[in-house]
Amino acid sequence: xxxxxxxxxxxxxxxxxxxxxxxxxxxxxxxxxxxxxxxxxxxxxxxxxxxxxxxxxxxxxxxxxxxxxxxxxxxxxxxxxxxxxxxxxxxxxxxxxxxxxxxxxxxxxxxxxxxxxxxxxxxxxxxxxxxxxxxxxxxxxxxxxxxxxxxxxxxxxxxxxxxxxxxxxxxxxxxxxxxxxxxxxxxxxxxxxxxxxxxxxxxxxxxxxxxxxxxxxxxxxxxxxxxxxxxxxxxxxxxxxxxxxxxxxxxxxxxxxxxxxxxxxxxxxxxxxxxxxxxxxxxxxxxxxxxxxxxxxxxxxxxxxxxxxxxxxxxxxxxxxxx
Numbered sequence: 001x002x003x004x005x006x007x008x009x010x011x012x013x014x015x016x017x018x019x020x021x022x023x024x025x026x027x028x029x030x031x032x033x034x035x036x037x038x039x040x041x042x043x044x045x046x047x048x049x050x051x052x053x054x055x056x057x058x059x060x061x062x063x064x065x066x067x068x069x070x071x072x073x074x075x076x077x078x079x080x081x082x083x084x085x086x087x088x089x090x091x092x093x094x095x096x097x098x099x100x101x102x103x104x105x106x107x108x109x110x111x112x113x114x115x116x117x118x119x120x121x122x123x124x125x126x127x128x129x130x131x132x133x134x135x136x137x138x139x140x141x142x143x144x145x146x147x148x149x150x151x152x153x154x155x156x157x158x159x160x161x162x163x164x165x166x167x168x169x170x171x172x173x174x175x176x177x178x179x180x181x182x183x184x185x186x187x188x189x190x191x192x193x194x195x196x197x198x199x200x201x202x203x204x205x206x207x208x209x210x211x212x213x214x215x216x217x218x219x220x221x222x223x224x225x226x227x228x229x230x231x232x233x234x235x236x237x238x239x240x241x242x243x244x245x246x247x248x249x250x251x252x253x254x255x256x257x258x259x260x261x262x263x264x265x266x267x268x269x270x271x272x273x274x275x276x277x278x279x280x281x282x283x284x285x286x287x288x289x290x291x292x293x294x295x296x297x298x299x300x301x302x303x304x305x306x307x308x309x310x311x312x313x314x315x316x317x318x319x320x321x322x323x
Contacts (some may be wrong), residue, residue: 002032006055007055011053012066014047015048020171030043037060049066050066051071061140062136062139065133067133067134069133072085074089074129075128076128078127079137082137095127096127103122115299119306169195173198182271184196185208186207186226189274191273193226195272206227207235207236208235210238290315291311292308295311296311
């Protein structure tokens with residue numbers, strides 16, 4: 001979409017909690033009215049979703065993605081090729097092998113093959129990088145910049161924050177429900193119960209999975225009690241839908257394999273869950289003077305020297321922002 005001197009390209013979708021009925025097109029029109037890239041960033045900050053947004057003017061060409069980095073972006077170190085997976089990048093350029101012993105050990109480790117999680121902006125290819133959340137790519141400047149937070153975040157009281165958080169959660173969920181058939185999985189977990197309460201005035205499917213995990217009966221019990229307390233039906237589903245040959249399907253595809261997350265779902269449905277709440281998990285109140293090694297334990301990389309070095313670099317770069 002363009003207005004003559006400015007062009008925006010959207011991959012994915014936006015939601016605006018302030019006016020939930022706004023469509024992607026409505027939001028893009030709003031963003032086209034911004035007078036600068038900095039003003040556009042402020043406006044995008046009011047939205048949620050899963051997206052990549054490309055901003056182009058006569059002098060600028062920049063790329064950002066959603067706040068959680070859910071719509072992943074990878075790029076080569078010459079800033080010539082961009083894609084949603086390293087294997088896509090390697091359809092265009094030759095991926096270079098790593099040479100550093102620690103990084104080689106990390107990407108060949110059992111922990112990495114189990115978790116399939118990159119650390120920092122690194123990947124298993126020396127010339128392919130991973131765009132981190134809260135960063136944008138200046139394509140013409142061949143550089144990556146952190147854009148949030150640029151200034152200290154103003155401290156607010158719980159009384160100030162709670163009404164705003166409720167407004168945002170309710171608005172985002174309503175925006176999703178206006179656009180897609182929505183399902184909400186409910187468990188005994190704190191995040192799913194918050195999402196349940198934030199959406200209790202909306203009509204869509206809510207369910208709890210029955211599976212073989214030791215604590216699962218608690219999930220089923222509390223989901224049913226929660227539904228009864230608010231007069232809302234919650235369906236108990238038998239866990240399943242795993243695709244038997246998911247590993248083979250994903251290994252053979254251009255996607256980075258995440259077969260453990262693969263489920264059979266109606267393709268038109270949007271499943272709402274609280275998986276990004278892990279960002280706010282309260283490890284930090286128990287850790288003083290946190291180190292890269294501490295992070296490797298939290299991420300289940302068990303003291304990897306390479307991962308610890310990446311995390312130490314991140315801590316040293318952003319410590320002043322955290323303070």
